Amino acid sequence: MLQQAILAIDEGTSGTRAALVRADGGVTTPAYAPLKVTTPRHGVVEQDADALLETTLAMCRKVVAAAPAEGAEIVALALTTQRATGVLWDTHTGRSLVPAMVWQDTRFCEELKALSPRWDKELIERAGRPIGARAIYLWAVRHMRDTPCVAEALNQKRLAFGTVDSWLLWHLSEARRVVTTPTNATSCGAYDLRKHSYIGDWLDAQEFPQELLPTLMEDADEFGHTRSDLIGIRIPIMASMGDQLAGLVGLGCHDSGQAMCVHGTGSFVDLVIGQERPAQPGAVEATFTMTAWRKGGRSDFAVETYAATTGSALNWLCADMRWFDDARQISALAAEAGGARGICFMPTLTGLRQPVMVPAARASLTGLSMTHTREELAYAVLEGIAQSVVSCVEADELVAGKRMHELVAGGGLSSSDPLLRMQADLGGVPVRRMPDAERASLRGTAFMAGARGLMWSDLSQARSTLPPGETFEPSLSEDERLSRRAGWHAAISDEIGRTRAGAYDNRLPLPGSGG
Numbered sequence: 001m002l003q004q005a006i007l008a009i010d011e012g013t014s015g016t017r018a019a020l021v022r023a024d025g026g027v028t029t030p031a032y033a034p035l036k037v038t039t040p041r042h043g044v045v046e047q048d049a050d051a052l053l054e055t056t057l058a059m060c061r062k063v064v065a066a067a068p069a070e071g072a073e074i075v076a077l078a079l080t081t082q083r084a085t086g087v088l089w090d091t092h093t094g095r096s097l098v099p100a101m102v103w104q105d106t107r108f109c110e111e112l113k114a115l116s117p118r119w120d121k122e123l124i125e126r127a128g129r130p131i132g133a134r135a136i137y138l139w140a141v142r143h144m145r146d147t148p149c150v151a152e153a154l155n156q157k158r159l160a161f162g163t164v165d166s167w168l169l170w171h172l173s174e175a176r177r178v179v180t181t182p183t184n185a186t187s188c189g190a191y192d193l194r195k196h197s198y199i200g201d202w203l204d205a206q207e208f209p210q211e212l213l214p215t216l217m218e219d220a221d222e223f224g225h226t227r228s229d230l231i232g233i234r235i236p237i238m239a240s241m242g243d244q245l246a247g248l249v250g251l252g253c254h255d256s257g258q259a260m261c262v263h264g265t266g267s268f269v270d271l272v273i274g275q276e277r278p279a280q281p282g283a284v285e286a287t288f289t290m291t292a293w294r295k296g297g298r299s300d301f302a303v304e305t306y307a308a309t310t311g312s313a314l315n316w317l318c319a320d321m322r323w324f325d326d327a328r329q330i331s332a333l334a335a336e337a338g339g340a341r342g343i344c345f346m347p348t349l350t351g352l353r354q355p356v357m358v359p360a361a362r363a364s365l366t367g368l369s370m371t372h373t374r375e376e377l378a379y380a381v382l383e384g385i386a387q388s389v390v391s392c393v394e395a396d397e398l399v400a401g402k403r404m405h406e407l408v409a410g411g412g413l414s415s416s417d418p419l420l421r422m423q424a425d426l427g428g429v430p431v432r433r434m435p436d437a438e439r440a441s442l443r444g445t446a447f448m449a450g451a452r453g454l455m456w457s458d459l460s461q462a463r464s465t466l467p468p469g470e471t472f473e474p475s476l477s478e479d480e481r482l483s484r485r486a487g488w489h490a491a492i493s494d495e496i497g498r499t500r501a502g503a504y505d506n507r508l509p510l511p512g513s514g515g
Contacts, residue, residue: 004455005072006446007063007235011056011081011164012243013037013047013102018059019439020072021446023455025465027439028070031062037102045105049087049096052164053171060231077172077226078239078449080246080441081164083187086136088143088150089167091158091176097149100164101139103187108135108142119202124282126192126199128289136163136188137208144209154209162214163188165240173237175224180214182291182299183242191216193277193289196299219245220295220448239449243441244268245292248302250444251408251434252463259393259404261423262437263411267389268306271396271404278303279401286353287395293448303396305354307388311413313347313363317381324378331416333378341376342367344491345384352495354391361499366491385413386422387488393427406430408469410437417472425476426484434469 005020010030014037017030033055038046067074084103089096112131120130140161143150153159160170165184170176185191190199198213217223223237241249244262248270253260256274261267270290275298278289284305292302309316314327324330344366352361365380393404407429413419414433424431434440447462456462474481 002071002073004075005067005070006450006455007060007074007077008442008446009056009060009077009079009168010243010246010441010445011052011079011168013082013085013104016052016055016059017442018056018063019442020063020067020070020074021078021443021450022072023450023465025443025462027436027442028063028066028072030439030442031059033059038099043106043109045102046099047085047102049089049100049164049167052100053168056168057230064232074233074235076236076238076449076454078445079165079168079172079237080241080243080445081168081184083163083184083242083244084134084136085164086139087162087164087167088140089160089170090153091160094171096167097153097159098143098147101136103134105135105139106133108138109133111135111138115205119205121282123189123199123202126194127189128186128193128278128281129189130282130285132189134187134189137190137203137206140212141207159212161212165242166214169223169237169240172226172230173224174227177224178214179217179223181217181219181221181240181242182294183219183245184240185216186291187242191291193291193299193301196294218294218296220293220452238452238454239445241293241445241448244270244304245290245302246441246444246448247410248272248292248444249447249459250440250442251410251437252466253408254459254463257402257405259396259407261389261392261407261409261411261414262440263311263409263413265310265312266306266308267310267385267392267411267413268304269389269392269396270302270304271393271400271402272300272302273400273402275300277301278399280399283399284355284395285357287399289399295448295452303400305392305395307347307385307392308351308353309347309349309363310385310388311411313349313385314381314413316349327413327416330378330381331418333375334382334416334418337373337375337379339376340367340380340383341372343372343376343380344487345380346491346495347381347384347388348495352492354388354395355492356496358496358499361495364491364495379418382416382419383422386419386426387485389423390426390485391488404429406432408432408434410434410440412438420472421475424472424474426481428474428476428478428481430474431472432469433472435467
Protein backbone atom coordinates (compact mmCIF):
# COMPACT_ATOMS: atom_id res chain seq x y z
CA MET A 1 0.00 0.00 0.00
CA LEU A 2 1.36 3.43 -0.95
CA GLN A 3 1.96 5.93 1.85
CA GLN A 4 0.91 9.53 1.34
CA ALA A 5 3.74 12.02 0.98
CA ILE A 6 4.31 15.68 0.18
CA LEU A 7 6.83 16.79 -2.41
CA ALA A 8 8.89 19.44 -0.60
CA ILE A 9 11.27 21.84 -2.35
CA ASP A 10 13.99 23.78 -0.53
CA GLU A 11 15.31 26.48 -2.84
CA GLY A 12 18.32 27.92 -1.04
CA THR A 13 21.00 30.38 -2.07
CA SER A 14 23.74 27.82 -2.64
CA GLY A 15 21.68 24.84 -3.74
CA THR A 16 18.32 23.24 -4.48
CA ARG A 17 16.90 20.23 -2.65
CA ALA A 18 13.71 18.28 -3.21
CA ALA A 19 12.43 15.31 -1.20
CA LEU A 20 9.32 13.49 -0.06
CA VAL A 21 7.96 14.06 3.46
CA ARG A 22 5.82 11.16 4.66
CA ALA A 23 2.96 11.14 7.15
CA ASP A 24 5.30 9.67 9.79
CA GLY A 25 7.54 12.75 9.46
CA GLY A 26 10.26 10.88 7.62
CA VAL A 27 12.10 12.67 4.81
CA THR A 28 13.58 10.76 1.89
CA THR A 29 17.14 11.39 0.76
CA PRO A 30 16.93 14.73 -1.04
CA ALA A 31 17.78 15.20 -4.69
CA TYR A 32 20.33 18.01 -4.67
CA ALA A 33 22.10 20.31 -7.11
CA PRO A 34 24.32 23.34 -6.36
CA LEU A 35 23.48 26.85 -7.51
CA LYS A 36 25.96 29.48 -8.64
CA VAL A 37 26.16 32.91 -7.03
CA THR A 38 28.15 35.65 -8.78
CA THR A 39 29.68 38.87 -7.45
CA PRO A 40 30.64 40.91 -10.53
CA ARG A 41 31.67 43.88 -8.36
CA HIS A 42 31.78 44.87 -4.73
CA GLY A 43 28.35 44.84 -3.09
CA VAL A 44 26.64 43.17 -6.06
CA VAL A 45 25.43 39.59 -5.50
CA GLU A 46 23.43 37.92 -8.27
CA GLN A 47 21.99 34.63 -9.54
CA ASP A 48 20.62 33.38 -12.83
CA ALA A 49 16.89 32.95 -12.13
CA ASP A 50 16.38 30.81 -15.24
CA ALA A 51 19.10 28.39 -14.14
CA LEU A 52 17.58 28.34 -10.64
CA LEU A 53 14.21 27.42 -12.14
CA GLU A 54 15.62 24.65 -14.36
CA THR A 55 17.52 23.19 -11.41
CA THR A 56 14.36 23.18 -9.31
CA LEU A 57 12.34 21.44 -12.01
CA ALA A 58 15.06 18.84 -12.53
CA MET A 59 15.18 18.00 -8.82
CA CYS A 60 11.38 17.72 -8.70
CA ARG A 61 11.36 15.34 -11.66
CA LYS A 62 13.92 13.13 -9.95
CA VAL A 63 11.83 12.87 -6.79
CA VAL A 64 8.59 12.28 -8.70
CA ALA A 65 10.22 9.52 -10.76
CA ALA A 66 11.56 7.83 -7.63
CA ALA A 67 8.28 8.03 -5.67
CA PRO A 68 6.91 4.57 -6.71
CA ALA A 69 10.10 2.88 -5.54
CA GLU A 70 9.76 4.78 -2.24
CA GLY A 71 6.23 3.39 -1.86
CA ALA A 72 4.85 6.92 -1.87
CA GLU A 73 1.75 8.57 -3.28
CA ILE A 74 2.48 12.29 -3.73
CA VAL A 75 -0.56 14.28 -2.63
CA ALA A 76 0.69 17.88 -2.53
CA LEU A 77 3.65 20.18 -3.11
CA ALA A 78 5.21 22.51 -0.52
CA LEU A 79 7.88 25.12 -1.21
CA THR A 80 10.49 26.91 0.88
CA THR A 81 12.89 29.47 -0.56
CA GLN A 82 15.65 31.93 0.16
CA ARG A 83 14.18 35.24 1.26
CA ALA A 84 14.39 38.76 -0.24
CA THR A 85 16.03 37.76 -3.54
CA GLY A 86 14.40 39.75 -6.36
CA VAL A 87 13.40 38.54 -9.83
CA LEU A 88 12.05 40.48 -12.83
CA TRP A 89 10.58 38.45 -15.68
CA ASP A 90 8.59 38.62 -18.90
CA THR A 91 5.16 37.00 -18.56
CA HIS A 92 5.01 36.32 -22.33
CA THR A 93 8.29 34.41 -22.58
CA GLY A 94 8.52 33.23 -18.97
CA ARG A 95 12.20 34.20 -18.93
CA SER A 96 13.97 36.44 -16.44
CA LEU A 97 15.04 39.80 -17.86
CA VAL A 98 18.04 40.57 -15.64
CA PRO A 99 20.08 38.62 -13.08
CA ALA A 100 18.24 38.11 -9.81
CA MET A 101 19.43 40.34 -6.97
CA VAL A 102 20.38 38.04 -4.08
CA TRP A 103 19.43 39.00 -0.53
CA GLN A 104 23.12 39.56 0.36
CA ASP A 105 23.40 42.39 -2.20
CA THR A 106 24.31 45.81 -0.74
CA ARG A 107 24.73 47.96 -3.86
CA PHE A 108 22.07 50.48 -2.77
CA CYS A 109 23.01 50.70 0.91
CA GLU A 110 24.17 54.33 0.71
CA GLU A 111 20.95 55.44 -1.01
CA LEU A 112 18.92 53.63 1.61
CA LYS A 113 20.96 55.15 4.43
CA ALA A 114 19.86 58.61 3.32
CA LEU A 115 16.23 57.54 3.83
CA SER A 116 16.79 56.09 7.31
CA PRO A 117 16.19 59.25 9.37
CA ARG A 118 12.73 59.65 7.88
CA TRP A 119 11.66 56.00 7.81
CA ASP A 120 13.46 53.81 10.34
CA LYS A 121 11.25 54.48 13.35
CA GLU A 122 8.04 53.91 11.40
CA LEU A 123 9.35 50.79 9.66
CA ILE A 124 10.52 49.25 12.93
CA GLU A 125 6.98 49.63 14.27
CA ARG A 126 5.15 48.45 11.15
CA ALA A 127 7.56 46.12 9.35
CA GLY A 128 9.56 44.91 12.34
CA ARG A 129 12.90 46.21 11.01
CA PRO A 130 14.65 49.41 9.95
CA ILE A 131 15.57 50.08 6.32
CA GLY A 132 18.87 48.21 6.51
CA ALA A 133 20.71 47.29 3.31
CA ARG A 134 18.12 45.26 1.39
CA ALA A 135 16.82 47.15 -1.62
CA ILE A 136 14.67 44.78 -3.63
CA TYR A 137 12.12 47.47 -4.57
CA LEU A 138 14.70 50.14 -5.34
CA TRP A 139 16.59 47.59 -7.47
CA ALA A 140 13.46 46.89 -9.51
CA VAL A 141 12.73 50.61 -9.96
CA ARG A 142 16.24 51.24 -11.28
CA HIS A 143 15.86 48.48 -13.85
CA MET A 144 12.47 49.80 -14.93
CA ARG A 145 14.10 53.16 -15.53
CA ASP A 146 17.51 52.19 -16.91
CA THR A 147 17.26 48.71 -18.51
CA PRO A 148 15.55 48.82 -21.94
CA CYS A 149 14.13 45.28 -21.91
CA VAL A 150 12.61 45.82 -18.46
CA ALA A 151 11.20 49.23 -19.41
CA GLU A 152 9.68 47.75 -22.57
CA ALA A 153 8.08 44.88 -20.66
CA LEU A 154 6.66 47.38 -18.16
CA ASN A 155 5.18 49.55 -20.92
CA GLN A 156 3.64 46.52 -22.64
CA LYS A 157 2.21 45.24 -19.32
CA ARG A 158 4.12 41.96 -19.43
CA LEU A 159 6.55 42.67 -16.59
CA ALA A 160 6.36 40.58 -13.42
CA PHE A 161 8.22 41.22 -10.18
CA GLY A 162 8.64 39.10 -7.09
CA THR A 163 10.91 37.07 -4.85
CA VAL A 164 12.11 33.53 -5.56
CA ASP A 165 8.87 32.06 -4.20
CA SER A 166 6.88 34.27 -6.60
CA TRP A 167 9.08 33.23 -9.54
CA LEU A 168 8.80 29.51 -8.82
CA LEU A 169 5.09 29.53 -7.99
CA TRP A 170 4.32 31.41 -11.23
CA HIS A 171 6.06 28.68 -13.21
CA LEU A 172 4.98 25.66 -11.17
CA SER A 173 1.29 26.51 -10.92
CA GLU A 174 -1.33 26.27 -13.65
CA ALA A 175 -2.81 29.47 -12.19
CA ARG A 176 0.17 31.60 -13.31
CA ARG A 177 -0.45 34.17 -10.58
CA VAL A 178 2.28 36.40 -9.14
CA VAL A 179 2.02 35.82 -5.40
CA THR A 180 4.10 35.79 -2.23
CA THR A 181 3.66 34.88 1.43
CA PRO A 182 4.36 36.68 4.73
CA THR A 183 7.46 34.66 5.69
CA ASN A 184 9.02 35.87 2.44
CA ALA A 185 7.53 39.37 2.28
CA THR A 186 8.62 40.24 5.84
CA SER A 187 12.29 40.03 4.86
CA CYS A 188 11.80 42.51 2.01
CA GLY A 189 10.98 45.32 4.45
CA ALA A 190 7.66 46.65 3.14
CA TYR A 191 5.20 44.21 4.75
CA ASP A 192 2.95 45.50 7.53
CA LEU A 193 3.01 42.79 10.20
CA ARG A 194 -0.22 43.94 11.82
CA LYS A 195 -2.35 44.40 8.72
CA HIS A 196 -1.07 41.64 6.39
CA SER A 197 -0.61 44.27 3.70
CA TYR A 198 2.10 46.28 2.01
CA ILE A 199 3.33 49.59 3.40
CA GLY A 200 2.25 51.73 0.48
CA ASP A 201 3.79 55.05 1.49
CA TRP A 202 7.24 53.43 1.91
CA LEU A 203 6.92 51.89 -1.56
CA ASP A 204 5.83 55.27 -2.94
CA ALA A 205 8.95 56.83 -1.42
CA GLN A 206 10.98 54.40 -3.53
CA GLU A 207 8.77 55.14 -6.59
CA PHE A 208 7.81 51.48 -6.89
CA PRO A 209 4.61 50.92 -8.97
CA GLN A 210 2.31 49.11 -6.57
CA GLU A 211 0.38 47.37 -9.34
CA LEU A 212 3.47 45.15 -9.77
CA LEU A 213 3.42 43.91 -6.18
CA PRO A 214 2.86 40.16 -5.77
CA THR A 215 -0.51 39.30 -4.27
CA LEU A 216 -0.18 38.49 -0.58
CA MET A 217 -1.37 35.02 0.37
CA GLU A 218 -0.78 32.94 3.51
CA ASP A 219 2.05 30.50 4.11
CA ALA A 220 -0.52 27.70 4.19
CA ASP A 221 -2.84 28.44 1.28
CA GLU A 222 -4.22 27.23 -2.05
CA PHE A 223 -1.67 28.12 -4.73
CA GLY A 224 -3.27 26.13 -7.56
CA HIS A 225 -2.13 22.83 -9.08
CA THR A 226 1.27 21.96 -10.48
CA ARG A 227 1.82 21.78 -14.22
CA SER A 228 2.23 18.11 -15.08
CA ASP A 229 4.15 19.02 -18.25
CA LEU A 230 6.90 20.52 -16.08
CA ILE A 231 7.34 18.03 -13.24
CA GLY A 232 5.34 14.99 -14.39
CA ILE A 233 2.50 15.19 -11.88
CA ARG A 234 -0.55 17.37 -11.18
CA ILE A 235 -0.99 17.99 -7.45
CA PRO A 236 -2.15 20.93 -5.31
CA ILE A 237 0.47 23.43 -4.08
CA MET A 238 -0.44 24.01 -0.44
CA ALA A 239 2.42 25.87 1.26
CA SER A 240 5.16 28.39 0.54
CA MET A 241 7.55 29.63 3.23
CA GLY A 242 10.79 31.51 3.73
CA ASP A 243 13.55 29.02 4.49
CA GLN A 244 14.52 30.07 8.01
CA LEU A 245 10.90 30.03 9.18
CA ALA A 246 10.23 26.68 7.53
CA GLY A 247 13.16 25.38 9.58
CA LEU A 248 11.52 26.80 12.70
CA VAL A 249 8.35 24.82 12.00
CA GLY A 250 10.27 21.69 10.99
CA LEU A 251 12.25 21.63 14.24
CA GLY A 252 9.00 21.72 16.20
CA CYS A 253 9.38 25.26 17.59
CA HIS A 254 5.69 26.15 17.58
CA ASP A 255 5.12 27.42 21.12
CA SER A 256 5.69 30.88 22.54
CA GLY A 257 9.00 30.90 24.41
CA GLN A 258 10.63 28.20 22.29
CA ALA A 259 13.67 29.27 20.30
CA MET A 260 15.57 27.76 17.42
CA CYS A 261 19.31 28.02 16.89
CA VAL A 262 20.55 26.85 13.50
CA HIS A 263 24.32 26.65 13.22
CA GLY A 264 25.65 27.18 9.71
CA THR A 265 28.05 29.77 8.36
CA GLY A 266 26.54 31.91 11.07
CA SER A 267 24.15 31.00 13.88
CA PHE A 268 20.55 32.19 13.55
CA VAL A 269 18.39 32.41 16.68
CA ASP A 270 14.60 32.76 16.30
CA LEU A 271 12.40 33.13 19.39
CA VAL A 272 8.71 32.31 18.89
CA ILE A 273 6.44 34.87 20.56
CA GLY A 274 3.00 33.73 19.37
CA GLN A 275 0.36 36.14 18.09
CA GLU A 276 1.48 39.06 20.27
CA ARG A 277 3.72 41.76 18.88
CA PRO A 278 7.15 42.23 20.52
CA ALA A 279 7.27 44.51 23.56
CA GLN A 280 10.22 46.63 22.40
CA PRO A 281 10.67 46.53 18.62
CA GLY A 282 13.90 48.19 17.62
CA ALA A 283 15.41 47.97 21.11
CA VAL A 284 18.33 46.04 19.60
CA GLU A 285 19.57 47.27 16.24
CA ALA A 286 20.18 43.91 14.56
CA THR A 287 17.15 42.05 15.95
CA PHE A 288 14.04 41.92 13.79
CA THR A 289 10.43 40.84 14.10
CA MET A 290 9.46 38.09 11.66
CA THR A 291 6.23 36.48 10.60
CA ALA A 292 6.93 32.94 11.81
CA TRP A 293 3.98 31.63 9.80
CA ARG A 294 0.50 32.73 8.77
CA LYS A 295 -2.44 30.37 8.36
CA GLY A 296 -6.18 30.56 8.88
CA GLY A 297 -6.17 34.37 8.89
CA ARG A 298 -3.80 34.61 11.87
CA SER A 299 -0.10 35.35 12.09
CA ASP A 300 2.36 33.93 14.60
CA PHE A 301 5.52 35.97 15.10
CA ALA A 302 9.15 35.37 15.98
CA VAL A 303 12.06 37.62 16.86
CA GLU A 304 15.25 36.87 14.93
CA THR A 305 18.92 37.75 15.22
CA TYR A 306 22.17 36.03 14.35
CA ALA A 307 25.88 35.79 14.95
CA ALA A 308 27.43 36.18 11.51
CA THR A 309 30.65 34.17 11.84
CA THR A 310 30.44 31.04 13.96
CA GLY A 311 30.78 28.06 11.62
CA SER A 312 32.85 30.21 9.28
CA ALA A 313 35.15 31.12 12.21
CA LEU A 314 35.89 27.43 12.71
CA ASN A 315 36.53 27.02 8.99
CA TRP A 316 38.95 29.95 9.16
CA LEU A 317 40.81 28.49 12.15
CA CYS A 318 41.13 25.14 10.36
CA ALA A 319 41.55 25.95 6.66
CA ASP A 320 43.32 29.31 6.81
CA MET A 321 45.12 29.39 10.15
CA ARG A 322 45.64 25.58 10.21
CA TRP A 323 45.43 25.42 13.99
CA PHE A 324 43.12 22.40 13.87
CA ASP A 325 42.27 19.73 11.30
CA ASP A 326 38.52 20.35 11.28
CA ALA A 327 35.55 21.28 13.47
CA ARG A 328 35.23 17.70 14.72
CA GLN A 329 38.75 17.84 16.12
CA ILE A 330 37.98 21.13 17.89
CA SER A 331 34.97 19.51 19.53
CA ALA A 332 36.91 16.39 20.52
CA LEU A 333 39.73 18.43 22.08
CA ALA A 334 37.27 20.71 23.91
CA ALA A 335 35.58 17.64 25.42
CA GLU A 336 38.88 16.76 27.12
CA ALA A 337 39.35 20.20 28.71
CA GLY A 338 37.96 21.24 32.06
CA GLY A 339 37.48 24.81 30.82
CA ALA A 340 39.25 27.63 29.02
CA ARG A 341 41.21 28.88 32.07
CA GLY A 342 40.83 32.51 31.11
CA ILE A 343 41.26 32.27 27.34
CA CYS A 344 38.61 34.31 25.50
CA PHE A 345 37.87 33.91 21.79
CA MET A 346 35.51 36.39 20.09
CA PRO A 347 34.43 34.98 16.68
CA THR A 348 33.47 38.40 15.30
CA LEU A 349 35.44 38.13 12.05
CA THR A 350 33.06 40.36 10.08
CA GLY A 351 32.19 42.79 12.85
CA LEU A 352 30.01 42.79 15.95
CA ARG A 353 26.21 42.50 15.84
CA GLN A 354 25.28 42.00 19.51
CA PRO A 355 24.68 43.83 21.80
CA VAL A 356 25.30 46.69 19.33
CA MET A 357 26.23 46.88 15.66
CA VAL A 358 29.94 47.65 15.25
CA PRO A 359 30.86 46.56 11.70
CA ALA A 360 34.52 47.56 12.15
CA ALA A 361 35.01 45.41 15.27
CA ARG A 362 37.56 42.60 15.01
CA ALA A 363 37.74 39.05 16.26
CA SER A 364 40.14 38.47 19.14
CA LEU A 365 41.91 35.77 21.13
CA THR A 366 43.08 36.93 24.56
CA GLY A 367 44.25 35.55 27.87
CA LEU A 368 46.83 33.07 26.57
CA SER A 369 49.88 32.00 28.56
CA MET A 370 52.56 29.34 28.09
CA THR A 371 50.71 27.14 30.58
CA HIS A 372 47.65 26.75 28.36
CA THR A 373 46.95 23.60 26.38
CA ARG A 374 45.53 22.96 22.94
CA GLU A 375 42.48 21.42 24.56
CA GLU A 376 41.81 24.61 26.51
CA LEU A 377 42.23 26.66 23.34
CA ALA A 378 39.65 24.45 21.60
CA TYR A 379 37.32 24.89 24.57
CA ALA A 380 37.68 28.68 24.35
CA VAL A 381 36.85 28.63 20.64
CA LEU A 382 33.56 26.79 21.24
CA GLU A 383 32.79 28.89 24.30
CA GLY A 384 33.10 32.03 22.16
CA ILE A 385 30.47 30.64 19.81
CA ALA A 386 28.22 29.66 22.71
CA GLN A 387 28.58 33.13 24.26
CA SER A 388 27.66 34.71 20.92
CA VAL A 389 24.53 32.55 20.66
CA VAL A 390 23.46 33.44 24.19
CA SER A 391 23.92 37.14 23.34
CA CYS A 392 21.53 36.57 20.42
CA VAL A 393 19.04 34.93 22.76
CA GLU A 394 19.28 37.86 25.17
CA ALA A 395 18.69 40.33 22.33
CA ASP A 396 15.64 38.35 21.19
CA GLU A 397 14.29 38.26 24.75
CA LEU A 398 14.76 42.00 25.21
CA VAL A 399 12.93 42.88 22.00
CA ALA A 400 10.19 40.30 22.57
CA GLY A 401 9.69 41.07 26.27
CA LYS A 402 9.54 37.31 26.76
CA ARG A 403 11.85 34.72 28.28
CA MET A 404 13.02 31.71 26.33
CA HIS A 405 12.30 28.39 28.06
CA GLU A 406 13.91 26.02 25.56
CA LEU A 407 16.45 26.26 22.75
CA VAL A 408 16.20 23.73 19.92
CA ALA A 409 19.46 23.33 18.04
CA GLY A 410 20.15 22.24 14.48
CA GLY A 411 22.73 22.68 11.76
CA GLY A 412 26.27 21.36 11.40
CA LEU A 413 27.76 22.53 14.71
CA SER A 414 24.83 21.12 16.69
CA SER A 415 26.63 17.75 16.47
CA SER A 416 29.12 19.08 19.05
CA ASP A 417 28.21 17.94 22.57
CA PRO A 418 30.61 20.40 24.25
CA LEU A 419 29.12 23.34 22.34
CA LEU A 420 25.54 22.49 23.28
CA ARG A 421 26.51 21.95 26.92
CA MET A 422 28.09 25.40 26.93
CA GLN A 423 24.97 26.93 25.37
CA ALA A 424 22.82 25.32 28.07
CA ASP A 425 25.15 26.44 30.87
CA LEU A 426 25.63 30.01 29.67
CA GLY A 427 21.98 30.50 28.70
CA GLY A 428 20.58 28.84 31.82
CA VAL A 429 17.96 26.89 29.84
CA PRO A 430 17.81 23.39 28.32
CA VAL A 431 19.16 22.93 24.80
CA ARG A 432 17.59 20.17 22.73
CA ARG A 433 19.38 18.73 19.72
CA MET A 434 17.09 17.42 17.01
CA PRO A 435 18.26 14.60 14.74
CA ASP A 436 18.07 15.05 10.98
CA ALA A 437 17.94 18.81 11.52
CA GLU A 438 19.51 19.54 8.13
CA ARG A 439 16.16 18.57 6.58
CA ALA A 440 14.09 20.74 8.93
CA SER A 441 13.12 23.29 6.27
CA LEU A 442 11.84 20.54 3.95
CA ARG A 443 9.86 19.01 6.80
CA GLY A 444 8.58 22.40 8.01
CA THR A 445 6.99 23.53 4.76
CA ALA A 446 5.48 20.05 4.36
CA PHE A 447 4.03 20.34 7.89
CA MET A 448 2.49 23.67 6.88
CA ALA A 449 0.97 22.12 3.74
CA GLY A 450 -0.30 18.94 5.31
CA ALA A 451 -1.51 20.17 8.72
CA ARG A 452 -4.96 21.19 7.50
CA GLY A 453 -6.40 17.68 7.43
CA LEU A 454 -4.46 16.40 4.44
CA MET A 455 -1.90 14.35 6.41
CA TRP A 456 -2.17 15.79 9.93
CA SER A 457 -5.08 17.45 11.70
CA ASP A 458 -2.96 20.41 12.83
CA LEU A 459 0.63 21.47 13.49
CA SER A 460 0.56 19.81 16.91
CA GLN A 461 -0.12 16.40 15.36
CA ALA A 462 2.53 17.03 12.72
CA ARG A 463 5.05 17.88 15.46
CA SER A 464 4.20 14.65 17.28
CA THR A 465 5.94 12.75 14.47
CA LEU A 466 9.30 14.27 15.46
CA PRO A 467 11.69 12.27 17.66
CA PRO A 468 12.29 13.75 21.12
CA GLY A 469 15.92 14.59 20.44
CA GLU A 470 18.67 14.82 23.05
CA THR A 471 18.45 17.42 25.81
CA PHE A 472 21.41 19.16 27.47
CA GLU A 473 20.46 20.56 30.88
CA PRO A 474 22.24 23.54 32.49
CA SER A 475 24.82 22.52 35.10
CA LEU A 476 26.24 25.88 36.24
CA SER A 477 25.00 27.74 39.30
CA GLU A 478 23.32 31.03 38.53
CA ASP A 479 26.21 32.95 40.12
CA GLU A 480 28.78 31.16 37.96
CA ARG A 481 26.68 31.64 34.84
CA LEU A 482 26.33 35.38 35.46
CA SER A 483 30.03 35.69 36.24
CA ARG A 484 31.01 34.09 32.92
CA ARG A 485 28.52 36.23 31.04
CA ALA A 486 29.91 39.34 32.75
CA GLY A 487 33.40 38.37 31.59
CA TRP A 488 32.10 38.08 28.03
CA HIS A 489 30.38 41.47 28.17
CA ALA A 490 33.62 43.01 29.49
CA ALA A 491 35.53 41.54 26.54
CA ILE A 492 32.94 42.94 24.15
CA SER A 493 33.18 46.38 25.77
CA ASP A 494 36.96 46.33 25.43
CA GLU A 495 36.69 45.49 21.73
CA ILE A 496 34.14 48.25 21.13
CA GLY A 497 36.48 50.68 22.90
CA ARG A 498 39.44 49.68 20.72
CA THR A 499 37.35 50.04 17.59
CA ARG A 500 35.97 53.46 18.48
CA ALA A 501 39.41 54.66 19.47
CA GLY A 502 40.61 53.88 15.95
CA ALA A 503 43.07 51.23 17.13
CA TYR A 504 42.91 49.39 13.84
CA ASP A 505 43.78 52.46 11.78
CA ASN A 506 47.17 52.90 13.46
CA ARG A 507 49.12 50.62 11.17
CA LEU A 508 52.90 50.41 11.22
CA PRO A 509 54.64 51.84 8.13
CA LEU A 510 55.87 49.36 5.55
CA PRO A 511 59.63 48.64 5.52
CA GLY A 512 61.42 51.15 3.30
CA SER A 513 58.43 53.47 3.09
CA GLY A 514 60.19 56.22 5.03
CA GLY A 515 57.07 56.71 7.12
